[in-house]
Amino acid sequence: MARDDEVPAGSDGYLQTRMVRNGGAPCLACPLEACPGLHQPKSELRGWIATFRQGEVRFARGEQVFAQGERLPHLFTVLSGVLMRTRLLEDGRRQIINFMFPGDFIGLQAALDGEMTHSVEALTSVTLCAFARGRFFELAAQQPQLSFDLTWLAAHEEAALEEHIVSLGQRNARERMVALAVFLVQRGMDSGLAPGGLLSLTVTQGQIADMLGLSLVHTNRSLQALRRLGLVDWTLSAIRIPDMDEARRFAGLDAPSPSPRPYI
Amino acid sequence: MARDDEVPAGSDGYLQTRMVRNGGAPCLACPLEACPGLHQPKSELRGWIATFRQGEVRFARGEQVFAQGERLPHLFTVLSGVLMRTRLLEDGRRQIINFMFPGDFIGLQAALDGEMTHSVEALTSVTLCAFARGRFFELAAQQPQLSFDLTWLAAHEEAALEEHIVSLGQRNARERMVALAVFLVQRGMDSGLAPGGLLSLTVTQGQIADMLGLSLVHTNRSLQALRRLGLVDWTLSAIRIPDMDEARRFAGLDAPSPSPRPYI
DNA sequence: AACCAACCCTGTCTTTTGACATAGCAGGCG
DNA sequence: CGCCTGCTATGTCAAAAGACAGGGTTGGTT
Numbered sequence: 001m002a003r004d005d006e007v008p009a010g011s012d013g014y015l016q017t018r019m020v021r022n023g024g025a026p027c028l029a030c031p032l033e034a035c036p037g038l039h040q041p042k043s044e045l046r047g048w049i050a051t052f053r054q055g056e057v058r059f060a061r062g063e064q065v066f067a068q069g070e071r072l073p074h075l076f077t078v079l080s081g082v083l084m085r086t087r088l089l090e091d092g093r094r095q096i097i098n099f100m101f102p103g104d105f106i107g108l109q110a111a112l113d114g115e116m117t118h119s120v121e122a123l124t125s126v127t128l129c130a131f132a133r134g135r136f137f138e139l140a141a142q143q144p145q146l147s148f149d150l151t152w153l154a155a156h157e158e159a160a161l162e163e164h165i166v167s168l169g170q171r172n173a174r175e176r177m178v179a180l181a182v183f184l185v186q187r188g189m190d191s192g193l194a195p196g197g198l199l200s201l202t203v204t205q206g207q208i209a210d211m212l213g214l215s216l217v218h219t220n221r222s223l224q225a226l227r228r229l230g231l232v233d234w235t236l237s238a239i240r241i242p243d244m245d246e247a248r249r250f251a252g253l254d255a256p257s258p259s260p261r262p263y264i
Numbered sequence: 265m266a267r268d269d270e271v272p273a274g275s276d277g278y279l280q281t282r283m284v285r286n287g288g289a290p291c292l293a294c295p296l297e298a299c300p301g302l303h304q305p306k307s308e309l310r311g312w313i314a315t316f317r318q319g320e321v322r323f324a325r326g327e328q329v330f331a332q333g334e335r336l337p338h339l340f341t342v343l344s345g346v347l348m349r350t351r352l353l354e355d356g357r358r359q360i361i362n363f364m365f366p367g368d369f370i371g372l373q374a375a376l377d378g379e380m381t382h383s384v385e386a387l388t389s390v391t392l393c394a395f396a397r398g399r400f401f402e403l404a405a406q407q408p409q410l411s412f413d414l415t416w417l418a419a420h421e422e423a424a425l426e427e428h429i430v431s432l433g434q435r436n437a438r439e440r441m442v443a444l445a446v447f448l449v450q451r452g453m454d455s456g457l458a459p460g461g462l463l464s465l466t467v468t469q470g471q472i473a474d475m476l477g478l479s480l481v482h483t484n485r486s487l488q489a490l491r492r493l494g495l496v497d498w499t500l501s502a503i504r505i506p507d508m509d510e511a512r513r514f515a516g517l518d519a520p521s522p523s524p525r526p527y528i
Numbered sequence: 529a530a531c532c533a534a535c536c537c538t539g540t541c542t543t544t545t546g547a548c549a550t551a552g553c554a555g556g557c558g
Numbered sequence: 559c560g561c562c563t564g565c566t567a568t569g570t571c572a573a574a575a576g577a578c579a580g581g582g583t584t585g586g587t588t
Contacts, residue, residue: 087426089430090516095429095430095433097426097430109420112416112420113521113523117423140408140412144404144408148404150415151372151418154419155418157422158422162382162425165359165361166353168432204535212433213432217538217575217576217578236536259376479547481547481567481568484567485567488567500565
């Protein structure tokens with residue numbers, strides 16, 4: 001339950017130089033207002049949040065926001081773009097844990113424990129909103145709504161991971177890929193990134209393989225099979241699902257829950 | 265973000281009859297005090313918690329606490345015993361999501377969304393402490409420490425699921441079993457259930473299989489191989505790990521983080 | 529144009545895992 | 559005792575997934 005702000009010297013220097021202090025859009029005109037799937041906070045709460053916002057940070061596709069094992073003095077909210085959380089094993093095996101979309105909160109686990117158990121990398125160009133870790137709990141304590149939202153986000157991330165566990169444990173390669181595609185397109189639509197149900201997002205087959213626990217070769221073949229079946233058309237730069245209901249049925253997925261996500 | 269208390273008639277009746285209203289140990293003498301791995305709440309906070317505690321509920325091994333899809337007016341803290349969370353697919357496939365030990369909190373996701381996405385079943389005889397769902401957020405709002413602890417628990421459950429995802433995605437059958445055994449024994453020791461590193465817990469090979477996404481037959485063979493290798497000795501009623509460090513190395517697991525868990 | 533890097537596709541062979549069937553073994557019970 | 563029931567153990571065969579190797583495409587760069 002470490003809440004200190006001590007960080008190994010230098011581990012954060014590059015972030016400081018990247019950060020636009022109090023730059024970008026102010027909270028009262030947050031770019032997340034444009035996201036259809038988000039529940040907008042009240043404006044007095046926004047004023048409150050604005051007081052401990054530190055600035056914006058941008059990353060290009062492929063850049064790493066932070067690495068497993070680092071201690072960072074910041075927490076982030078995704079303002080735009082898509083990222084992924086990954087875990088590395090000593091022998092080089094990599095598991096992609098989940099993808100992160102606008103409104104998602106980054107670094108909660110590290111805020112409580114100090115050390116990141118995973119890395120975060122940008123999948124598109126990305127803008128993050130940075131908060132000071134040291135002042136975060138002070139704020140949450142003063143604003144019950146905020147800590148409620150934090151709990152909401154953590155509980156829902158947990159639910160997403162549950163679904164992912166079901167995929168890895170029980171579904172075969174094709175079902176897993178359909179489940180992942182449905183998940184991504186759904187989140188993309190909620191974030192306004194998938195107009196007409198077509199999600200423009202560059203994901204390599206190697207990344208799909210590392211998310212689903214399959215080899216690259218098997219991923220490739222399964223992807224082709226799904227294209228032939230007309231279930232999912234997943235290219236390097238976009239995901240298209242011709243019939244969402246049929247895809248859901250194929251993968252054994254429930255209908256999406258309609259509750260709007262909060263953000264901070 | 266449904267917070268209503270409405271429940272389909274009858275879905276909770278059996279629980280009402282099982283519950284010992286304000287029975288069992290009062291919060292000021294909570295049985296969880298005996299758990300070595302738990303961080304004890306301050307006594308004024310306990311008094312506070314006691315005011316919205318409803319009573320205790322007991323279940324025997326194999327009994328279901330609630331089923332996927334149910335709406336329950338209660339949240340629970342595990343006072344003693346071990347349980348598991350499971351997800352069922354329409355075609356009967358079952359995935360065990362995680363195990364729950366004393367101090368764990370049950371029903372957070374349902375508290376926010378209304379409907380359970382998983383079932384919970386007792387693995388041993390179990391005692392749960394029941395709270396009213398309707399009054400829960402009122403309490404968390406008044407007690408920042410409490411909502412902090414709630415977030416802590418959610419974030420750490422998330423970290424446990426991450427580790428499980430790494431297992432399912434990247435580790436082979438034997439590594440998965442070792443990783444699971446280490447996890448269970450570790451949590452057992454933190455809960456005071458595994459004196460001398462021997463965890464007495466009845467888990468069938470079928471349950472191991474459903475947790476690790478393997479067939480029963482393959483689980484059986486891998487279990488035998490591990491026994492032969494002297495890495496893990498896992499029988500129906502107990503788990504023994506002769507050399508914890510060696511087992512950790514075999515499965516590619518990090519050293520355990522020493523932070524004490526809070527409970528509510 | 530030539531080169532290069534990153535990615536996608538395909539063929540062949542091996543390993544891992546699963547399906548099915550069946551035997552054994554311990555505990556509970558009339 | 560004999561007869562369940564639930565669990566563990568094994569054998570054989572089949573399917574799913576991975577390893578390795580190489581070819582093809584695209585797009586950027588000099």
